[in-house]
Amino acid sequence: MTAATATAKLTTVETKLLVREPGSLFTFLIPLFILVVFGSSIGPGDTTLLPMTIAIAIGLVALYLMPTALATYREKGILRRLSTTPVRPVSLLTVQLVLQFALAVLSCGLLLAVAGAALGARMPANPLSFALVFTLGTASMFAIGLLIAALAPSGRAANGIGVLLYFPMAFLAGLIQPASQMPAIVVRIGEFTPLGAFRQSLADVWTGGAPDPLLLGVMAAYAILVSLAAARFFRWE
Amino acid sequence: MPVIDVTDLCKSYSGRTVLDHVSFSVEPGEIFGILGPNGAGKTTTVEIIEGLRRADSGTVRVLGLDPIADAAALREVVGVQLQHTQLPDNLKVWEALDLYASFYEHPRDWRELLDEWGLADRRDTRFAKLSGGQKQRLIIALALVGNPQVAFLDELTTGLDPQARRATWELVKQVRDAGVTVVLVSHFMDEVEELCDRVAVFSDGRIAAIDSPAGLIAAVDAEHAMRFTPAPDAAATAIDLIRDLPGVSAVTRSGAQVIVTGRGDFATAVTAVLARNHVLVSDLRIDTRTLDDAFVALTGRSFDR
Numbered sequence: 028m029t030a031a032t033a034t035a036k037l038t039t040v041e042t043k044l045l046v047r048e049p050g051s052l053f054t055f056l057i058p059l060f061i062l063v064v065f066g067s068s069i070g071p072g073d074t075t076l077l078p079m080t081i082a083i084a085i086g087l088v089a090l091y092l093m094p095t096a097l098a099t100y101r102e103k104g105i106l107r108r109l110s111t112t113p114v115r116p117v118s119l120l121t122v123q124l125v126l127q128f129a130l131a132v133l134s135c136g137l138l139l140a141v142a143g144a145a146l147g148a149r150m151p152a153n154p155l156s157f158a159l160v161f162t163l164g165t166a167s168m169f170a171i172g173l174l175i176a177a178l179a180p181s182g183r184a185a186n187g188i189g190v191l192l193y194f195p196m197a198f199l200a201g202l203i204q205p206a207s208q209m210p211a212i213v214v215r216i217g218e219f220t221p222l223g224a225f226r227q228s229l230a231d232v233w234t235g236g237a238p239d240p241l242l243l244g245v246m247a248a249y250a251i252l253v254s255l256a257a258a259r260f261f262r263w264e
Numbered sequence: 265m266p267v268i269d270v271t272d273l274c275k276s277y278s279g280r281t282v283l284d285h286v287s288f289s290v291e292p293g294e295i296f297g298i299l300g301p302n303g304a305g306k307t308t309t310v311e312i313i314e315g316l317r318r319a320d321s322g323t324v325r326v327l328g329l330d331p332i333a334d335a336a337a338l339r340e341v342v343g344v345q346l347q348h349t350q351l352p353d354n355l356k357v358w359e360a361l362d363l364y365a366s367f368y369e370h371p372r373d374w375r376e377l378l379d380e381w382g383l384a385d386r387r388d389t390r391f392a393k394l395s396g397g398q399k400q401r402l403i404i405a406l407a408l409v410g411n412p413q414v415a416f417l418d419e420l421t422t423g424l425d426p427q428a429r430r431a432t433w434e435l436v437k438q439v440r441d442a443g444v445t446v447v448l449v450s451h452f453m454d455e456v457e458e459l460c461d462r463v464a465v466f467s468d469g470r471i472a473a474i475d476s477p478a479g480l481i482a483a484v485d486a487e488h489a490m491r492f493t494p495a496p497d498a499a500a501t502a503i504d505l506i507r508d509l510p511g512v513s514a515v516t517r518s519g520a521q522v523i524v525t526g527r528g529d530f531a532t533a534v535t536a537v538l539a540r541n542h543v544l545v546s547d548l549r550i551d552t553r554t555l556d557d558a559f560v561a562l563t564g565r566s567f568d569r
Contacts (some may be wrong), residue, residue, distance in 0.1 A: 036366040040359055047354040103350040111314055111344040112367045112410070113336065 033114050034122070041122050045130065050092050055134050058084040062138055066146040074149060075205055077142050078229035082164070083202055084134040086222055089168035090189040090196075093127045094175035099182030107264045116263060124169065131165055151232045160238050163246040164225030170253035171221060177261040196222045206230075218242060221249040265328075267292050267414055267445045268313060273322035275308055282308050283319070284469040290414075295436065295446040297456040297477075299559070300466030306449045307347065309466070310416055313447070314344055327413060340369055343412035343444075345404050347419045353392035357383055357402055360391065361409055368410035381405045381435065397428035404432070408439065415439060418449040433458055453555040467563035481553050484561040487513060488553055489525045490534060492545040496520070502543045509533045521547070 045051050058080040069076050097120065100106055106116040142148035151157040171192070179185035197203055199217035206214045206227070217223030224245040228238040266289035275283040283305045290296040298306045311317045313324055315331035315338060324331055329338045351360055361374035378384045381401045386394060394402065400420065407415055417436065421429040436459055440446050450456050456463055457477045465472045465480065473480060494502045502522060507515050511530030516523050524534055531550045538545055 033366045036363050040355070040363050043359070044352050044354050100352075103352070104346060104348055105351065107316070108344070108346055108349045110316065111339060111342070111346070112364065113339045113369075114367045 030114075034118060037114070037118060037122050038126070041119070041126055045096075045126055048092075048096075050095070051130060054084060054087040054092055054130065055137060057087060058134065058138055059141065062142060062146070066142065066148070069146065069148065071147050072149055074230060074233040075207075077138065077148055078226055078233055079202055079205070080138050080142075081135050081161075081229060082200060082222055082226040083197070084138060085131055085165050085168050085225065086193060086197060086200075086202070088127055088131045088134065089165070089172040090175070090193045091186065092130070093123070093169065093172040094179065094185040094189055095182050096123060096127075097173070097176035098179045098185035101176075101262065101264065102181045104264070110263065127169070128165065135161070149233065152235045153232065153237075156232045156238055157229075160225070160228040160232055160243070160246075163243055163250065164221070164228065167221035167225065167246040167249035167253070170250050170257060173257035174253050174260070177257040196220055199223050200226045202226060219245055221246055224249075266290055267327060268296075268447070269323075269325045270309070270313065271323045273309065273312060273324065274320045275305075275312065275317070276320060282469050283312075286322070286466075286469070286471055288464050288471060288474055290445060290447060291462075292445055293440065293443060294461040295440050295448055295459050297460030297463035298447065298449045298466060299451070299453075299456045299460075299463050299555075301451060304466040305469040306451075306466050307418060310418060310447065310449050314342065314416060315339075340410070341413045343407035343410055343415040345407040345415070345417045345420060347422070347449075349403055350399075351391040351402070353390060355391050356388050357391070357394070358387045360402060360406060364406045365409045370411050371409055372411045374405075374409050377405045377409055380438070382431075397424055397431070400424060400428070400432065401435070404435070408444070412444060414445045414447065416447045416449070419451070420448070421450075421452065421455060429455070453559065457555045465559060465562050472562040477555055480558040480562070481555060484553060484558040485527050486553060486557045486561050487525055487527055488551050488557070489523055490531045490548070490550040491518075491521055491523045492538075492548040493520050494522060494538075495544045498543045501541070502538060502545070505537050505541055505543065506534050509537060 061083065062076065062080045065076055100119065106119065109116040109119055139150065143150055175185050175188050175192070179188055199213065199220050200222035201209060201214065201217060202222070206217070218227055224242040228242045228246070231238045268290035270289065271287050273283050273286040286305070286309060298309065300306050308317065312319045313326060313331060315335050318332060326338055327341055331338055358378070361377060365371035365374045378387060381404065383398065383401060383405065386398055391399065404417065404420060407417065420436070421432050424432065433455065436446060436448070448456070448459060460477060462474060462476055463480060464474045475483065499517065499522065503515050506512060506524060509530060511528045511533065512524055512526040514525045524530070
């Protein structure tokens, strides 16, 4: 069979595994739960809640789901086993990244659909700006996830590091309490973290403004530099 | 032409020599054993042959291919079972076989492997729910699904119960009988003795000997023992008769039992003399020499697991 058949089969199998993984369901349910619980108290013009829940969804996929999956594959010797077959282990990593990104898009799509249809929340005025911010924010967070996967000795360790990183990042990003209720200096520091820059850029898009180039630069820098570090430190076994 | 040809392989990790001029060749259709204690260089050797590691010096050819330069061609024709490999917990048996079959140009029909390896009734079971023996059989089946000409099996029965080990051995013989050359890495003497046509005995990064298991055992002139219980009044006579026989090095008594140690085929001489002189004995036992003895004699140390 050809490499295309193998990649197709790999994608099918990895999709099944992702669906069977209980963690996947949680990355849908937790942001949705927050949206629905707080959604009852927002006004029609609210520009805070949706950006927060989208940032939470991306944070969960990037810091919990993806690093745990990748580190587990290495821990179980699956990447090494693949390297003895005609398929290269990097194919598996690529398929995983694409699927995790698809999961992130689906999760956000669900949030937008529920918020738009059931809660009457406001949608971003400029879809292109939203797509740009979403892509950069997801890329920067996935880079952090890849670095965790590269450094963690086991799937369990990756999960632990993900948890440890998530809470301070979520706090600085204004996801635990809204940024408007936080000290200005903390908000300012938060804007230099990938999740904070992401949340703030989303909020800018929602209020109808253009995203701040500085924040886009922060996300792009994390995406590139941290990915390079992850590639540098990644071990196949 | 040998299937695998290894010449002067050397490898060291941060100054520590792991392989020291290792050379051997594997003939078509044999089960070739690589035997030795942990740390003797067995797995390193096999991983260099598989192309997972690079040697510091020396050459390797597998079916005429260089494991590094011709890596892509080599991966099509070898099947590998690695030590400690697992699969994702939620992957079903048929999905694993179907997936790995899709990696190869000319795979086997995985449904046949399902039957051959006794996994047909576990077809839809997830990996995490399989027993240890079933997991191991699936991992071996995955090494064969690409229809390889050479299969590498590394510590294939570690962690299996005796019954599952025996069953696995029978299956490995069938793999050989189907024409696949098998390289078996093991630290189990009984496994190597049962399965291998030829064995390379590794010790401290060198090959101490290469021969059939029977040849290795026969070549060893180790001291071994026989014991018997003579009739109570005949013990002294018996000891006098056998003390000076050729090959006998010591005769001792332990209660009613007489223990004779010696080299070579002294046991035949002892039983012949006793019979000729009408000395009645019971509970006659001759300790047979094993591959363990051969290993100790070859490497000068006991087999440390």
